[in-house]
């Protein structure tokens with residue numbers, strides 16, 4: 376059910392600032408790849424361009440051979456790209472189940488009515504929110520809101536999942552739960568692009584990593600090797616440690 | 618459809634039949650009151666159809682209402698009445714499409730200001746046109762309607778409006794509307810074509826509002842821009858919907874009925890202070906129950922139980 380993602384020479388300026396500069400990479404179906412880099416290096420901007428939230432100033436994005444470069448977010452979603460947000464964004468007027476049903480109704484297929492409700496419960500159970508569908512999202516704890524956001528993303532039946540620091544802000548035991556969840560997805564063959572700062576998570580989940588610094592891709596390869604590269608250490612920790 | 622919905626429909630059906638029979642039993646004065654009330658219930662419900670879930674506060678109500686009334690005034694002598702209504706609906710629809718395409722990108726207060734400006738612009742344009750092009754200051758509408766005839770038409774429109782609102786509320790578009798009212802970005806990434814749904818709802822809502830103006834027009838006999846483009850119509854519609862709760866099917870009705878009666882009484886008893894009282898009421902409603910009476914009652918009930 377997964378499709379490959381191919382990004383070529385992606386470019387984005389904000390006024391005078393070049394936020395993303397000539398970034399290219401590929402994800403094979405079923406791969407979980409980490410997108411790393413210090414704050415402000417352009418990771419979220421890359422995700423925004425893939426998902427259609429921001430128009431690109433140059434370059435192409437292809438998913439499974441389809442060019443989705445200048446598509447609006449709702450079209451991109453229908454082409455099988457789902458995402459979560461760096462700061463969790465629940466829809467407070469909707470119940471937990473309705474948050475998930477939204478993606479079911481407007482994702483790749485149009486699930487509605489009783490069938491959709493059952494599917495929403497299924498997605499909620501998968502992320503560990505079994506039987507919580509009727510609750511207000513405002514009453515959920517932080518990790519439960521993150522879980523709900525994951526369920527909402529999965530409900531559109533994506534081929535590619537973009538996770539923007541989805542594991543950030545969790546305590547150690549919650550982090551374990553979060554990592555297990557992504558591993559379950561991996562087991563199902565989902566392609567995941569994972570923006571992450573937590574090295575424990577990157578080592579556990581990502582076979583490969585891409586590292587950005589100041590808008591440019593500075594390294595790419597198997598996680599264990601990439602994290603040892605001097606340029607990567609320098610980007611993360613400053614010159615003194617290189 | 619479950620039992621509760623069926624009961625609801627049966628009850629609503631009986632209420633509509635009773636309301637339809639009312640003019641045969643009550644005086645012309647009270648039929649007039651009922652007529653005005655039904656007009657505002659329809660306006661508030663149609664307004665809430667779009668503005669409730671999306672939270673785009675529109676003050677363009679009177680622009681569409683007035684255009685509806687003017688269409689009837691201009692066309693009532695050249696074509697049969699049903700065709701006039703159809704024209705009014707068509708003009709309202711086209712105007713809503715143009716306004717929607719150019720403004721639904723605006724967020725929050727900019728949208729409010731634009732819609733208010735739009736109503737003024739339409740009024741000034743019509744005035745200018747009448748004075749400089751057609752050389753008419755006002756227009757007469759001679760249609761063989763009595764109060765009750767107009768009232769029955771409005772009642773039918775109100776029923777249709779409720780049915781549309783109910784159907785949208787149950788559909789996936791209802792869910793999408795609520796979602797985009799919360800967070801347009803999230804709704805878009807979930808697959809919702811935000812622009813199109815907003816536009817669609819704005820057009821439906823504005824077309825109904827135009828029809829209310831068109832149907833009510835014969836009531837005046839004589840109209841001019843200052844009468845049918847009176848901004849008070851926009852404000853009253855807004856307050857009524859907010860008082861009852863713009864997010865619920867019955868909210869606008871619950872707000873419109875008491876407020877219409879109150880406004881009737883105020884405008885007769887305190888004609889000079891009417892706008893001040895209106896303003897104060899508005900502030901009071903927004904501060905005391907921003908989500909409307911029905912939500913407040915829900916809160917109180919829940920509070921009582923726990």
Ligand SMILES: Nc1ncnc2c1ncn2[C@@H]1O[C@H](COP(=O)(O)OP(=O)(O)O)[C@@H](O)[C@H]1O
Nearest residue numbers: 389392394412413414415416417418419420421
């Ligand atoms: N919408 C925007 N407008 C202007 N500047 C932005 C916008 N989004 C991001 N930036 C800037 O682009 C750079 C990259 O940001 P971002 O992609 O959020 O980095 P990261 O996710 O790696 O921390 C930062 O300097 C940020 O301030």
Ligand SMILES: [Mg+2]
Nearest residue numbers: 418419420461
């Ligand atoms: Mg970021």
